Amino acid sequence: MKTATVADLRNKFSDISRIIHNGEKITITKRGMPFAILAPLQKRKSSSMEWPDRAEWRKRVYPEGPKVTDAALDYDRGDT
Numbered sequence: 001m002k003t004a005t006v007a008d009l010r011n012k013f014s015d016i017s018r019i020i021h022n023g024e025k026i027t028i029t030k031r032g033m034p035f036a037i038l039a040p041l042q043k044r045k046s047s048s049m050e051w052p053d054r055a056e057w058r059k060r061v062y063p064e065g066p067k068v069t070d071a072a073l074d075y076d077r078g079d080t
Helices: 005-010 013-021 054-059 070-077
Strands: 001-003 026-030 033-038
Touching: 001 005, 005 013, 005 026, 013 026
Parallel strands: 001 026
Antiparallel strands: 026 033
16 A cells, blocks of 8 residues: 655645546655545446447337427537
């Protein structure tokens, strides 16, 4: 486990947060005595998020087909 002082935490937070982001714990010391432990909340997953299939969703919600055209949906999304 790595250690850092309160001053290090204040002055080098980006370096310390990068270490925590990589899954390591850091002991924070204050006047030479252990004060706190900073640790990541959970291990980060390396897999990417899967986005829902909007076309399939539209078929389930509107079995007869949408009442609005795709052009209207594109306009609402700003894809004009």
